[in-house]
Structures are given as C-alpha cells and as structure tokens.
Amino acid sequence: MKHHIGKSLAATIVLASATLALGISVASADDIVIGASLPLSGPLAGFGSFQQWGYKRAVDEINKAGGIAINGTKQQIKLIIRDDKTDPNATASNTETLISRDRVVAMLGSCTPALVNAGALVSERAKKPMVTGCDPLEAFKSVRKWNYVWDLFFHEPELGAAQFKAMADLGAKTNKKLAIWHDNGPDGQVVGGKIWPALAKEFGYEVVQNAEFPIDNSQFTSIIGEAKSKGAEVVLVDAITPQAIAIRKQMASAGYSPKVLNIEKGAEPVQFAEALGKLSDGILVGGYWDPTFPYPGAADLAKAFESETKLTSSQHIADSYAAAQILLDAITAAGSTDPEKINTAIAKTDKSYVVGPVKFDENHTAKLPIVSLQWQGGKTAIVWPKAAQTGNFMFPLP
C-alpha cells in the first residue's frame, strides 16, 4: 500500500511541477537577459496576456535586427517571463528569482499598482532598472522616491476628469445623481475614494452613494439596490475584470439601468465584452491608446497583434511594447549591461513611441494622453474627445 501512496502522490506532484514549470526558459551565457513577472493567470490574466505579447514583440524585433551591441559585439536579448498568478507576493518573489538566479540586467513591470509596485520595490532594492506601464502615476509615485524604476501610464486626475468632461461635451443629460463603486486596491481608493468625489462637486454632480468593496468581492446586490433606490443615473466603477463582469450582470438582473455606466480598469480587456455579449454595449472606459492614434507604428501594432493571435487588440499591447522598446533603446544607448549605465540612459529617454512622446519627469513618470472609449458591438470606439471620435456616443446605456 505504501507503493500506492508513493505512486499517487508522486504522480500528482510531478504533474503539478511540470505544469507550473511551463513557460520558464533558460538563457544562454551570451544573451542579454531581461525579465518580467506578469499576471498570466488569476483575475488579471486578461491584462498579462497582452503585456506578454507586447514585451515579446519588442524583443523579437530587436533580435531579428541582430540584437544589441555590447562592447562592440552584437548580442541577442533573452526575455524571461514568470507568472505571478495576480499575487503581489509572487511578483516580489519572481522578481527576486529573476535578479538573483536568472541574472537579469533589467526588468519590465507587471500590471496594476499592487503587482507593479511589489516587483518594483525588489528591483529598486537590488538597483536593477525597471521600465513599466500599467501603473497609474499617482499610485506609482505614492510608494516612494524612485531611483531605478520608470513608469509610463495615465495620470489618475486626468482619467477621473475624462468621464465628467465627456458627459459635458457629449451632452449626456442626466439627473446628475452619481453613484461611485470602487475596490479597495491602491488605485481604486485614489480614483473612487478621492478623485471622483472631488470632481463630482466641481462638475455639479451629487454623490448619492460611494461604496468601497474588497478587490475580489463577487456579490454586489446591496450596493446595486441602494444606487437604484437613490435614483443614480450615472454610475462610475473602478474594479478589475471579474468584478466588472459580475457588477454588469447583477445590475441587469436587478433591473437597474443607469443612463451612464463607466467602468475603469475592468472594462478594458476584450474578455470583458466577450463574457458579457450585448450587455457590454454602451459601457464607457478610459483609454490611453488606440490604433487610430497618430503615433509611429500604432496602426501596425494592432494589425500585427490581430493577425498573429486572431484576437481583438487591447491598449495594453501598446504600453508594454513601448516600455520594452524604451528599455532596449536604453541598453543600446548604454552599450553596456551595467545597470547604472542602463538606468542613466533610461533617464535620458526623449523619443516618440507607439504611445506618443515619452520623456520621464523628476518622479520617473511619463504621462500618456486619455480618451474615453465606449464598447459598441464587441469593440471599443473613441467617443471623446470629439476630435478623435471613431464612433458615435451611445446614450443612454441600452
């Protein structure tokens, strides 16, 4: 019987280990190794898969062009990606492993403040430069004064104001009663807890409800019931994708249909619209990139993604692609794998990328412009600002 126990447990452990080990590769001695910890599983996997594609594309392009010259010798770039399963502790330990065992010379970031900041703190301590997107700038700056970590993404006050400006510019007539629902993550607390209430006052809205919930909450019956009973015609939500899907379904099944529904963060990836079908129509979400943007390579990037993966592109391919390009440009400029030299080169970045012009300020941040996107028939259209519109504003929410 002992044999049986041994066999059963051994089989399960071997299978588990083999599954967990998938995707981890080993670099050769001549490669320039860079690393990233990404949420390839767990609630944020919808973001991680796009980031992975963006990072890999930038690396593949430079490798196809011959690599980067270090001390006069061209070397290939090896990108090692580890899955953090949407767990900040795993991001931190993955980053430790990438630095200490895989000997990366620099890092690329994960997604959302909780994950990015967890890895960034490890990079900072180890004095390994990291370039990241997917971390709203205020949430990034609030952690510490960074020396080795650089962030290009949107600025929360601009994102927060976009919905109010869009409603005003697009003539969305409502009773101006506003419900705010936000998770208790770092960016949820900043956007939903501070920025939206302050802007509501400025734009003449009455906040009839401000509800906070745990990031992995799944039931929203009471929150929805309260907003409905208070007659809120505008609902602003900050939640990750599984919660965003749950909220939209539960709103419909509770018979609550406000005139405007904006869901930040969770409504970004295409899986949001795929899971909801027609229910996603009319939902607004702030955006920082679209293939129609007049920046070099924007349209081509989306086409490349869609032809390779047969999936609809997401804005997360752009900031990740740009972050990787910025890091690779810095290694090229440094002509060295010395982290200090790479870090100095990142600081000097001043170039137009697929997300627009990038130049880091004294806080190590570069601000991306904001537009308002709306889900229409399973795809997003830019509805604000009017000058950039790629679709008519669907109002009220169907």
Place this chain on the structure above:
Amino acid sequence: MPDIGVISSTIVAGVLLGGILALTALGLSIVLGVMRLVNLAHGDFLVVGAYAGLFFLQFTGIDPLLGVPVVAVFVGVLALPVYRLLLAPLADRGAEARMMTMFAVSIILENAFVLAFSADTRSIARDYATVALSLGPVTFPLIYLIGFVISVSLILTVHWLVSATAFGRDLRASAVDAEAAATLGVDVKRVQMLTFSLGAACAGVGGTLIGAAFQFGPSSGGAYLLNSLAVVVLGGLGSVIGTLAGGIALGALQSIGGLTLGDGYRDLVGMALFLLVLAFRPDGFLARGRT
C-alpha cells in the same frame, strides 16, 4: 437606512441564492459524510461544470440549463478515474493522504484550465440571466429563482436517492460504519466511488448555474470551496436536507450582512458563522441525524 424595497429584495435574493449555494455544497457534503473526505478539489469540479455548460452551449446551441443532465453525467464520469486511480489506493491510509491528494488535483486542474481555456474570465451569457422579476416592492433576479428551483429539485432527488433506495441504504451504512457495512456484504469501495461521482455530478450542475448567474475563471474554485465548507458546517456534516437549510441560511445571512455592513463583508459574515457553528454546534445547527 435602506428602504423597505431594498431590504426585502436583498433578503429574497439572498434566500434564492442560498438555494444555489446549497447545490454547490451538496457534493462536498455527501462525500464528506460517506468517505470522510474533505474534497479540496470540490471547487474545481464546480469550475469544470461551468466550463462544460459554456462549451455545451457553444458547440450544440442548446441552452445549458436544458443540458444540465449531460453536464452532470460528464463531470460525474470524469470523477471516476480520479477515485479509482488516486483515492482508492489510499483508502486505508487515513484522511490526510486523500485530502492532500485532492489538494494536488485542485492545483493540477487550475493549471489545466489555464492551459486549455486561457485565464480569461468567462460567463454563460443567456438573456434570462439578466432579467429582473418584480413582485410589488420586491425585485430579484430571474436566474436566482431558476437556480433555486433546479437546486431544490436536485437536492430533494438526492435526498430520495439516499433515503429510499438500495444504493442509499448502502451509502448510509457505509457512512455510519464502513467496516460493519462491509462485513454485511456492502461493497463499500463501489459505494464510495459512486458517491464521489455523484458529488462531482452535483458540483457540475452547480457550476453551470454559477456560470450562468455569475462569472468564473480558472481560479474561481477556491472561493466556492470556502462557501461550500460554510454551508456544510452550518447544515450538518453529511446531511442532504441540512445542506439545503445551511445554504439558504448562509445566503440569507450573508445578504443581511451585506445590507448592514456592506457587500464587501458578506464573506466575513459567512466565515464568522462558520467558526461560531464549529465552536458551539460542531455537528451543524440542524444536525440530529444524517440525511
């Protein structure tokens, strides 16, 4: 203070949701009762059911609620080799070895879901899943009512199976004293295998309901396992009707908790109840006898 409409709607929705929670916990309960096994992969069997319902709809075009018998059989059959190959050889090695084996199965299943279906969040999109029913001031989701009816029907069927059939007699005998049952001619291993399969089948049906009412992904199983454990402890270990009562009680109390403390505290209410019942009524607040 919320108005009467919000309060009554929340409580009714909570009771109906509790029925679905009971079904999601039923498989865990009967496996625990008969095999003395805390099946740590139970939540993942639910997720298998959710994916099965989703793909059943995509490939056949038939509504997954009409296809729940197919999903039940599919998940039940999938559970058979898990029992035969992994659990049966450990029958004489105590609860810990089998529990850890199911923990490993849970990890493998979660990773297999990611590899096979990607890590995307999914939902079974049906029109009836987003329809609200109103009775005076009370508004509740139609899908909760549908789920409640299916759950109660299935739970009563399992109760009949356990209390009024020859298989049920063997099952109850195995649950009370497996060794004594074996000496009386009961094929305990076969009973355990069928019980494990029945538990998985119930989880499959519960998973399809969850997929239609809510959303799910590869790692959703853990949260449903926790809720199921709370239901089982509330209703009494191994009790079928107790599981129904436990589910309804948990759904209603979580809703009241959500109403008074906020939706974010629903799980806190559930887990607090779980610990209180474990401390003061370890056999469950309804448990007087099994089934």
